[in-house]
Amino acid sequence: MSKDPQPGQSLFSQIDVSQIGAQKPKATLHPRAVGPEPEHTRLLRDILAAQDRQNELLEELVAQVGAAQRQRASELGQWKEANPHLARACRQAAESLSRVQTEFLTTLTEEIRETQESLMDGEFMLNEFVDRFGPRLAHLNGVLQVLSQLSAAPDSAGAPNLP
Numbered sequence: 001m002s003k004d005p006q007p008g009q010s011l012f013s014q015i016d017v018s019q020i021g022a023q024k025p026k027a028t029l030h031p032r033a034v035g036p037e038p039e040h041t042r043l044l045r046d047i048l049a050a051q052d053r054q055n056e057l058l059e060e061l062v063a064q065v066g067a068a069q070r071q072r073a074s075e076l077g078q079w080k081e082a083n084p085h086l087a088r089a090c091r092q093a094a095e096s097l098s099r100v101q102t103e104f105l106t107t108l109t110e111e112i113r114e115t116q117e118s119l120m121d122g123e124f125m126l127n128e129f130v131d132r133f134g135p136r137l138a139h140l141n142g143v144l145q146v147l148s149q150l151s152a153a154p155d156s157a158g159a160p161n162l163p
Contacts, residue, residue: 080152091151097144104140108133 080087111129118125 076149079150084152087150087152090147094144094147094151097140097147101140101144104137108137 111133112119115125115129119129120126
């Protein structure tokens with residue numbers, strides 16, 4: 001652990017701003033305590049260096065993820081242009097399946113409301129509920145996501161696009 005600062009020693013440094021010759025002014029820090037750099041200053045510098053490195057890594061990560069997303073969006077756009085009729089069919093299927101999903105969620109929430117006590121009290125009933133609704137909901141969501149991604153955006157004018 002670090003030593004407690006001495007009563008007369010300050011945690012702050014003085015800043016000396018002076019102009020040397022024709023150079024721009026430089027700010028230099030002069031610690032009040034003469035000698036080796038205080039431990040807290042060294043620790044703060046280490047933290048700053050670690051944060052700088054973390055920021056660099058995050059910037060690289062964002063660039064890579066962004067590039068992958070742009071590539072995927074480009075590929076989807078090319079697929080939609082190459083298959084406009086199929087893209088429209090995917091849109092219609094997604095809209096129909098969305099209505100089915102809404103009805104399924106209505107049934108699911110009614111089941112939860114009606115059996116709330118038994119779901120909370122018994123592990124068997126909860127497992128039975130999850131087995132009954134979980135896979136179907138997960139697969140339905142997956143299919144809807146694929147259809148939505150592959151579907152053409154709806155026309156702003158509302159006129160149907162013919163192949």
